Amino acid sequence: MxxxxxxxxxxxxxxxxxxxxxxxxxxxxxxxxxxxxxxxxxxxxxxxxxxxxxxxxxxxxxxxxxxxxxxxxxxxxxxxxxxxxxxxxxxxxxxxxxxxxxxxxxxxxxxxKRPPEAEGLYREKQGLVVVLDGVQDPGNVGTIVRSAAAGGATAVVLGKGTADLYNPKTIRATMGALFHVPVLEADLEAALPRAAECGAAIVGTSLQAALSCYEYDFAERSVWLVFGNEGAGLSEASNAFVHANVIIPMSGRAESLNVAMAATVLLFEAQRQRMFN
Known part of the structure; x- marks a missing residue:
């Protein structure tokens, strides 16, 4: 030894x-x-x-x-x-x-630390990128990274105000998934328009959206899923770059879903469309 x-x-x-x-x-x-x-x-x-x-x-x-x-x-x-x-x-x-x-x-x-190279994200033709805009709870961030790795996401992008990936609570919540999906920090006011210029659809969630996440086509091209702060939602700056908002239908009684749960639902709906439809 x-x-x-x-x-x-x-x-x-x-x-x-x-x-x-x-x-x-x-x-x-x-x-x-x-x-x-x-x-x-x-x-x-x-x-x-x-x-x-x-x-x-x-x-x-x-x-x-x-x-x-x-x-x-x-x-x-x-x-x-x-x-x-x-x-x-x-x-x-x-x-x-x-x-x-x-x-x-x-x-x-x-x-x-081993920050991934960002340029390849923009060249992906069928990328699936999760973007966090001010998600503050380390448990939520870690859970989303875990879901992203499980759902075959291309990467997770952490915007300003998002909990530190390397916070011990975040790391524990990832359950080791941070080693299996690229996670990087970025200025969303630069990254989101760059992704759009390269052909990606920028998709958010809203309780007021008319389009169901089950009707949206996640398979046609690269999609960047943007999720906002637990209380305030997406910042105005990030929301300005969103092409479409979708809603997760709920047949039961609940005001809304936790951001990590919402991200998981959309990731696996995207995976279902791309792999099993």
Whole structure:
């Protein structure tokens, strides 16, 4: 196990302090790194070949048995620096210090941000892009990323005011889906008109819309689905670029759907039309 490093016991260790700081957005942005907590997220990252700087695990927990196949792999780590992933046994105190949950799992990783290239989105002839305009709740953002990955979306675009993708709550809500669908930040006032110029339809949702989402043709060309803030909806700036609004019919009694639920319905209706109609 050539990548296994010496045991770390003290939560006051400088390396540990740097890892713990990644719970704050300003440090994540400065360092270009973020934390992954728990067996499932670390496994998903490793399976996807995501660049991990460090995997830290509770030496006495036995959790390493689930990861032995990954320890000496050469395709992990950072392609940018050429560094391999370091596997570090640590004390339970360190696990707690670097965790955001009340009952932390015995493993976490320090991952590198890997922003996707945006230009290819505009060249997609049958793209399906989810756009979030000020969706503030990390759970909603993470759930939408998860639905986008499951529904075969081309990408998720995060506009201004949207919750940070690398917030621990957002990451947990994605359930590892952020490793399987490109997610990028963009200025929507530039991205939406650019997408339209390249032939994409910009589609929003509205309770006042006359057109049902089941009548709209999601299969004919690229579609960018735009979802707004939980309370205020789409901003005026983004709404100005929308070509069509659709409504999700509801036969029961409910005022509206949660934004993550609405996004999921439209994603899977688009998938149904494109694959099963």
């Amino acid at each position: 050539r990548n296994l490093e010496p045991f770390l016991s003290s939560a006051a260790n400088p390396r540990v302090k740097e890892w713990a700081k990644l719970s704050e957005r300003k440090y994540r942005e400065r360092e270009g790194k973020f934390l992954l907590e728990g067996v499932h997220l670390v496994q998903e990252a490793l399976e996807a070949g995501w660049p991990l700087e460090v995997v830290a695990f509770d030496e006495g927990s036995g959790v390493l048995e689930q990861f032995e196949a990954y320890i000496d792999r050469d395709d992990l780590g950072s392609a940018k620096t050429g560094a391999e992933t370091k596997w570090i046994p640590v004390s339970p105190e360190i696990i707690v210090k670097c965790s955001e949950t009340g009952t932390p799992q015995p493993i976490f990783a320090v991952a590198l």
